[in-house]
Amino acid sequence: MRIGDAAAAAGTTPRALRFYEQRGLLPPASRTATGQRRYGPRDVARVRLIRRLLSVGLTVEDVRGCLADPVVVFDGDTLPPCDAPECAFTQTSAIIERRLDVLNAEISRLAGLRDQLREAVGHGVAAR
Amino acid sequence: MRIGDAAAAAGTTPRALRFYEQRGLLPPASRTATGQRRYGPRDVARVRLIRRLLSVGLTVEDVRGCLADPVVVFDGDTLPPCDAPECAFTQTSAIIERRLDVLNAEISRLAGLRDQLREAVGHGVAAR
DNA sequence: TTTGCCTTTGACGTGCGGGTCAAGGGTTAC
DNA sequence: GTAACCCTTGACCCGCACGTCAAAGGCAAA
DSSP states (O other): OOHHHHHHHHTSOHHHHHHHHHTTSSOOOEEOTTSOEEOOHHHHHHHHHHHHHHHTTOOHHHHHHHHTSHHHHSSSSOOOOOOSTTOOOOHHHHHHHHHHHHHHHHHHHHHHHHHHHHHHHHHTGGGO | OOHHHHHHHHTSOHHHHHHHHHTTSSOOOEEOTTSOEEOOHHHHHHHHHHHHHHHTTOOHHHHHHHHTSHHHHSSSSOOOOOOSTTOOOOHHHHHHHHHHHHHHHHHHHHHHHHHHHHHHHHHTGGGO
């Protein structure tokens, strides 16, 4: 597959695939003799996973961390979740929880602004 | 007052004052013979109002709209709020309500992401 | 062989509220 | 007079996930 087909199969654009490669989310794609990137179905699956992680609010940095996790590296062939405390190799959940904190903080901040705005429209803050 | 003093009095920086002027939130300041901007207390009050509006989440565009309102133009000398329906000259409240809608939409969006993330950390979405 | 879409890299744009230089001149206190 | 700040404009920088454009070459069908 060339980059356009792979991108379409993963529901995104060639630009995004090059971007993911550049930022270390995808390994450098293999190339033809003339330098064009080639992709297989495993690459497409990985891109889909990347997009899923991004779509729930993780940053590129976060996703890179998640993809370093063994459970993620075996794309498709999921390792069973390891619940034992000594088996703490899933940084993925730690990353997600950190992002949850950030998200909650942002939600609180916006809710605070909203309350101030509500008060403003009630009391005429703009005129004072 | 020179720009630095005016900025300090309003709790901001010279850069911000030039920025507000450039974006039409402040009228062009009067200048000395050598081109330096001069400010009076009314300017400082206006800057304070601008900052207040920005701090509650209005955009520069919003603020420009609010400042076009008569009730705001008479800085300090507040016009009494006009409750009669035919007296709808306060676009300020309309602007604020529009911004409230935007804010609420953003809060909902982030809350949706948060819920997906919570589900993810529960079910191990990253591994699928 | 030509046509037309595909790919490559690199550089710049997007939104937003300013921050941060840089080069040059102004103003003020001592 | 001179040191120590202050001011001017213009241009680029920030985060973030790519979009867009440009110039140049690749690939498949007619």
